Structure formats: structure tokens, C-alpha cells
Amino acid sequence: xxxxxxxxxxxxxxxxxxxxxxxxxxxxxxxxxxxxxxxxxxxxxxxxxxxxxxxxxxxxxxxxxxxxxxxxxxxxxxxxxxxxxxxxxxxxxxxxxxxxxxxxxxxxxxxxxxxxxxxxxxxxxxxxxxxxxxxxxxxxxxxxxxxxxxxxxxxxxxxxxxxxxxxxxxxxxxxxxxxxxxxxxxxxxxxxxxxxxxxxxxxxxxxxxxxxxxxxxxxxxxxxxxxxxxxxxxxxxxxxxxxxxxxxxxxxxxxxxxxxxxxxxxxxxxxxxxxxxxxxxxxxxxxxxxxxxxxxxxxxxxxxxxxxxxxxxxxxxxxxxxxxxxxxxxxxxxxxxxxxxxxxxxxxxxxxxxxxxxxxxxxxxxxxxxxxxxxxxxxxxxxxxxxxxxxxxxxxxxxxxxxxxxxxxxxxxxxxxxxxxxxxxxxxxxxxxxxxxxxxxxxxxxxxxxxxxxxxxxxxxxxxxxxxxxxxxxxxxxxxxxxxxxxxxxxxxxxxxxxxxxxxxxxxxxxxxxxxxxxxxxxxxxxxxxxxxxxxxxxxxxxxxxxxxx
Numbered sequence: 001x002x003x004x005x006x007x008x009x010x011x012x013x014x015x016x017x018x019x020x021x022x023x024x025x026x027x028x029x030x031x032x033x034x035x036x037x038x039x040x041x042x043x044x045x046x047x048x049x050x051x052x053x054x055x056x057x058x059x060x061x062x063x064x065x066x067x068x069x070x071x072x073x074x075x076x077x078x079x080x081x082x083x084x085x086x087x088x089x090x091x092x093x094x095x096x097x098x099x100x101x102x103x104x105x106x107x108x109x110x111x112x113x114x115x116x117x118x119x120x121x122x123x124x125x126x127x128x129x130x131x132x133x134x135x136x137x138x139x140x141x142x143x144x145x146x147x148x149x150x151x152x153x154x155x156x157x158x159x160x161x162x163x164x165x166x167x168x169x170x171x172x173x174x175x176x177x178x179x180x181x182x183x184x185x186x187x188x189x190x191x192x193x194x195x196x197x198x199x200x201x202x203x204x205x206x207x208x209x210x211x212x213x214x215x216x217x218x219x220x221x222x223x224x225x226x227x228x229x230x231x232x233x234x235x236x237x238x239x240x241x242x243x244x245x246x247x248x249x250x251x252x253x254x255x256x257x258x259x260x261x262x263x264x265x266x267x268x269x270x271x272x273x274x275x276x277x278x279x280x281x282x283x284x285x286x287x288x289x290x291x292x293x294x295x296x297x298x299x300x301x302x303x304x305x306x307x308x309x310x311x312x313x314x315x316x317x318x319x320x321x322x323x324x325x326x327x328x329x330x331x332x333x334x335x336x337x338x339x340x341x342x343x344x345x346x347x348x349x350x351x352x353x354x355x356x357x358x359x360x361x362x363x364x365x366x367x368x369x370x371x372x373x374x375x376x377x378x379x380x381x382x383x384x385x386x387x388x389x390x391x392x393x394x395x396x397x398x399x400x401x402x403x404x405x406x407x408x409x410x411x412x413x414x415x416x417x418x419x420x421x422x423x424x425x426x427x428x429x430x431x432x433x434x435x436x437x438x439x440x441x442x443x444x445x446x447x448x449x450x451x452x453x454x455x456x457x458x459x460x461x462x463x464x465x466x467x468x469x470x471x472x473x474x475x476x477x478x479x480x481x482x483x484x485x486x487x488x489x490x491x492x493x494x495x496x497x498x499x500x501x502x503x504x505x506x507x508x509x510x511x512x513x514x515x516x517x518x519x520x521x522x523x524x525x526x527x528x529x530x531x532x533x534x535x536x537x538x539x540x541x542x543x544x545x546x547x548x549x550x
Contacts, residue, residue, distance in 0.1 A: 001483040002124065002453045003089070004067040007041045009056040013514045018501065024479035026494045027487045028527060029503030034514030035487050038503070039126065039457055042066070044094040046124055047117030052100045056513075062096040068123050072450055075122055082115050092116065126455045135412070135438045136426045142410045144441055145394060147448035149370040151363050155405055158359045162402060165352040172345045179338050186335050189328050196325040199305055206306050206318040213299040219291040226289065229282030233275050241279065244272045353402060360407035367408060368396055374444070381440035384470045386463070387433065390416045435459035439471060443478045453483045460490040468492040469548075491531040495548035500524045525549065 005018045012034055029035050044050055045066045055062050071088040079086040084106055093105040094116075104116050135141070146152050215222065234241045248268055255261040306318060313324045371394040378392045393413040403409070413422035414429050414437070429437065439459060442451065456475070460468050472493035478484055479498065488494055500519045505512050519527055528545035529537030537545070 001069050002066060002485075003069055004065075005038075005042065005045075006063075006065045007038070008064075009060050009062045010041045010044075010054055010064060011037045011056065011514075012505075012512060013037060013041065014056055016514070016516050018516065020483070020485070021499055022479075022483050023498030024476050024496055025483075025485045025499045025501065026497035027485065027501045027503060028489070028494050028531065030505060032505070034505070035503045036457070037514060038516075039455070039487070042124065042126070042455075044096070045092050045116075046120040046126070047104075047113040049113070050094075050096050050102060052096065052098060054096060055098065059098055061098060063093065065091065065093045067091050068453075070123065073122055073452075075119065078119055078122075082111065084109050084111065084115075092120065121452075123452050124455060125452045126457070135434060135441065138409070138411060139405075141412050142405050142408075143449065144445050145367050145370060145374065145410055146363075146405075147445040148374055149363075149366040150448070151366045152449060154359065154363050154366075158356065158363065158406060159404065161352060161359070162356060162404060165349065165356060165402065168345060168349050168352065172342065172349060175338060175342050175345065179335075179342060182335055182338070186332065189332050189335075193325075193328050193332060195309065196328070199309060201306070201309075201318065201322055201325065203319070203322060206303065209299050209303055213296065213303065215289070216292060216296050216299070219289050222289045223286045226282040226284075226286030230279050230286065233279035233282070235279075235283075241272060241275055244268060244275070248272065356402040357407065360402055363406045364396070364398070364408050367406075367410070371396060377444055378437070378440050381443065381474070382436065384467070385436045385440070386467045387416070387436060389418045390414070390433065391422075392437065393422045432462045435461070436463075436471070439474050439478070443474050446478050446481050451482045453485065454478065456484070456486040456488075458487055458489065460488050460493055464490065465492070472496040489531065491528045491545065492548060494524075494528050494531060495545070497524070500527070502527055 001022060002020050004020065006016075007013050008015045018038075027035055027038065040054075041064045044054075044064045050062075052058065068090050069088065070090050076086050087107050091105075091107055093108075095103045095105075097103075102113075104111050104113060106116070106119065143152070146155050231239070233239055248265060251261055251265045251268065255265050306321070310316060310318075310321055313321060315321050315324060375392055375394060379390070382388070382390050391414075393415070395409075395411045395413050397409040397411075399407040399409060401407070412425050414425045414433075415422045416428060416430075416433055420428070425434065425437070435456075436459075439456070442454065445451070460471055463471065468490040469492040472490070472495065475484055475486055475493060476496040486493060494500065500523075501516050502519050502523070503514060503516050506515050517523075525542060525545045526537060528548060529541040532544055533541035
């Protein structure tokens with residue numbers, strides 16, 4: 001509910017504050033005094049755009065602040081979704097700077113107009129003549145029937161599951177699109193993977209084969225050097241080992257005479273043994289080395305395949321090439337996972353849809369059961385409002401698949417006169433008819449659903465006397481459980497007020513400003529009497545006003 005509205009520097013309002021309560025609050029006043037300006041300021045709180053033309057004083061900022069008690073509206077999710085701090089008593093503020101910049105705040109946290117509108121749509125229902133009214137919306141019409149059919153909780157549970165259903169369907173579309181777009185990529189990856197599979201790469205083989213190729217291409221030189229070592233060290237007519245042996249023989253003859261020569265003998269013997277080993281290894285290398293042109297071609301072919309793949313995939317080593325192969329393999333496996341995910345998601349969607357259909361059937365049955373009773377009750381309320389020949393009809397068409405609120409499309413059709421065909425409200429109902437219909441329908445659902453603060457701006461236009469009195473009774477009844485504000489020119493409606501504000505103009509030397517005062521009992525009698533007869537009110541009008549207020 002709206003607890004307080006404070007306005008500073010807006011239009012012809014310099015500064016004012018309204019403290020509001022539950023029940024029926026009536027706003028009356030002189031023509032042009034600024035009653036509609038109050039609604040304009042409230043519109044800023046509801047996310048409407050504004051410019052510097054609204055400034056009372058051009059050099060000062062305009063501030064409109066509203067305090068709401070939102071404890072009964074289940075709005076925590078909106079706050080969580082927008083990352084805002086939830087408070088049962090929520091303060092919404094709009095500031096329009098002289099430079100035209102507009103800022104919005106919820107509980108002192110900056111926000112944008114779309115969030116403000118989404119939030120206040122749940123807090124304020126502003127009904128003005130000829131506006132696009134919520135009575136025209138499919139959503140409101142559906143909620144009305146659900147409230148009377150006692151299916152609001154069922155629909156809430158349905159919508160919770162429907163959110164999962166739509167989320168899963170959107171995910172399926174994304175996955176299927178990804179799968180379609182990936183077919184070409186998958187073919188390319190399969191082609192690359194085929195090359196790798198045919199190559200049968202072995203970790204470390206490149207280095208090994210490069211060494212083997214170098215040895216084979218240099219086989220003749222290797223053989224020559226090996227034979228040279230064997231011949232020079234041991235096998236030739238004049239060789240190193242024989243020469244060392246001669247030296248050893250000479251040294252052995254005198255080494256007993258000199259300890260240093262004995263040490264040299266040992267060292268020469270060791271050298272001789274090492275040279276014999278070198279000779280044998282050289283001979284062995286020469287024997288086992290053989291030029292093999294076929295093997296060289298085979299190695300070149302294998303290495304060229306590896307080099308070509310490295311160049312193709314822009315890598316320098318076999319290890320990096322194997323990593324590319326593993327990556328392609330993983331990507332291909334991922335495509336397989338998408339297919340599995342798609343099938344799994346399809347089964348999940350089918351299961352959710354079956355559950356939604358079952359719930360929707362229960363909801364639809366209850367809706368259809370209450371429809372005719374609703375039609376009769378609306379007509380009964382319209383009769384005393386001078387619309388005895390007007391009828392409303394609830395059209396319930398079935399959907400083939402689950403929709404946001406079930407499998408029904410609900411619309412209100414209206415026939416205002418005898419012989420009229422039923423047509424959608426927006427196509428046939430006048431502003432006055434819509435006003436009365438809105439009042440009747442909201443009074444019917446008042447006990448069944450939580451309504452926002454209801455604001456009616458001159459819904460009494462075109463009616464008077466008994467009809468206006470009946471409208472006042474309906475407003476008063478509606479206000480027993482909901483906060484209702486009504487701007488009115490009707491004394492019959494004003495007489496039903498729990499709280500009565502009078503809007504008037506104060507003429508200053510330099511300009512005119514709007515002021516608002518709350519009327520006490522005597523003030524109310526006087527104001528209603530003026531509405532009946534003019535200013536000053538007649539004695540009969542004063543008595544009539546007292547009678548209306550009883």
C-alpha cells in the first residue's frame with residue numbers, strides 16, 4: 001500500500017506531502033487546481049519519462065518520493081533478480097535535475113525506469129478514463145477468472161514448472177542450432193582425424209627416425225672411419241697397438257730400476273687396452289653399418305608425413321602434433337555429447353509438457369466452471385449502474401500446447417445494449433462503460449486476490465445521482481480490503497470517503513501554487529455541499545451532504 005507521497009518542485013506544486021492509509025481516500029478540488037498533477041507526479045514513481053518542463057522552479061531539481069508497504073505482495077524475487085535490497089517498507093524516489101537528467105532510486109539504490117515500472121506495476125493500479133486499461137489485458141482477465149475459480153495457487157505452481165519448461169525449450173533450440181552449425185565443422189574435424197589415424201603417430205619416433213636417417217645417409221663414411229680405426233690401431237702392418245707393445249717391452253726391461261718408469265708402464269698398458277677396445281668398436285661399427293636405400297626412402301617418407309602435418313597444424317614438434325590430435329579427438333567427442341544432451345533434453349521437455357498438460361486440464365475445468373457465475377455477478381452489479389442491458393461473456397479457447405497460464409486463452413467479450421453482438425472490450429466498450437466494468441470486476445475479485453493500490457481518476461464522468469451513489473458504495477466496499485484512491489467530482493462518491501483531501505490553488509504575488517489539505521468532518525460537509533450546489537453552499541445542500549455521509 002502507498003503510505004506517503006511527497007512532491008517537490010513539480011509543475012505548479014512547490015512542495016506537498018500526503019499521508020495515506022488503508023480504506024477509501026477521496027481527492028476533490030477546484031477545476032485546474034492540480035488534482036491530475038498529483039497523478040502526473042505519481043507517474044514519475046511508476047517509471048514514466050519526464051523532462052525539465054515539469055520543474056516548478058527551473059533552477060531547482062524536482063523530487064518525487066513514495067513510501068510503500070510491500071509486505072503482502074511477494075516481490076522479493078524481483079528485488080533478487082535486480083540485485084536490490086528488499087525492505088517491507090520500500091522507498092521509491094525520482095529526481096529530475098535542471099539539466100534534464102533523470103535518476104531513479106529504490107531504497108536509495110540507483111535503478112533504471114524499466115525496473116521501476118516492473119516493480120510499481122505490482123504496487124499501483126492507475127485507472128484513468130480512455131487509458132489503455134488493465135481490464136483490456138489478457139493477463140488481468142485470466143487472473144480475474146483464476147481468483148474467482150480459486151486457481152491462483154494452482155496457476156502459480158504451473159507457472160513455476162512452465163518456467164523450467166520454457167527454459168529447457170530455449171536451451172534445446174540453442175543446442176540444435178549449435179548441432180546444425182557444427183556439422184560442417186564436424187566433417188572437417190573427421191577429415192583431420194582420419195589423417196591422424198592413418199599416420200599412426202608414435203611419441204618420440206621423429207627424433208629416433210631423424211637419427212636413423214642421418215646414420216644411413218652417412219653409412220659409407222661411418223664404415224670408412226670404423227675400418228680406419230681398426231686398421232690404424234690394430235690390423236695394419238704398422239699399427240699403434242704393436243708400436244705400444246714395442247714400447248712396453250723396452251720399458252719393462254728397465255722399470256725395476258726406476259719407479260717412475262714402472263708407473264709409465266702401467267699407464268701405457270692401460271692405453272693399449274683402451275685402444276684395443278676402440279679398435280674393436282670401430283671394427284664392429286664398420287661391420288654393422290650398411291647403406292640401405294630402401295630404408296632411407298621409407299624413413300624420408302615417414303618424416304615427410306610428420307613434417308607436412310606439423311606445417312599444416314602450425315607446430316614444430318611431434319609432441320605438439322600429438323596434442324593437436326588429442327584436441328581434435330576431444331572436440332569430436334564433444335559433438336557426441338551434444339547429441340546425447342539433445343536427446344536427454346527432449347525427454348525432459350516431454351516429461352515437463354505431460355505434467356503441464358495434466359495441471360492445465362485441472363485449471364481449465366475450474367475456470368470453465370466459474371465462468372457463467374462470473375458473468376451473472378457482473379451483470380447484477382452493472383444493473384444499478386444504469387447498464388441493465390449490458391452483459392459480459394467469458395471466452396475460453398483451448399491451446400494445443402501449454403501456454404504461460406495454462407492451456408486456455410481467456411478473453412472478456414462485451415455486449416453493451418440489447419441486440420448487440422459480443423465483441424472484445426477494447427473494440428466496443430466506451431470509457432464510461434469500461435470504468436463501471438472495471439469497478440464491478442475488481443470489487444468481485446477483491447476478496448480473492450491481493451490487489452495493488454487502486455487509483456481511479458474521475459471514473460464518475462458522465463454519471464450522477466443514484467448511479468454515482470452506487471459507484472461510491474462499490475468503491476467503499478472495495479476499500480474495505482484494499483487501498484483505494486479516487487479523484488472525483490461526484491458528491492455521492494466523495495461522501496463515502498474514509499479520508500478526504502481537498503486540492504486548491506493559492507495565488508501569490510508572482511504565481512499560483514497548488515496546495516492540499518486534509519478535511520475534517522465539518523470541512524467534508526462543506527466541500528460536499530459545494531459540490532452539490534455551488535459556493536457558498538445552500539442550507540439544503542449542507543443538509544443533503546450530511547445525509548449522504550450517513
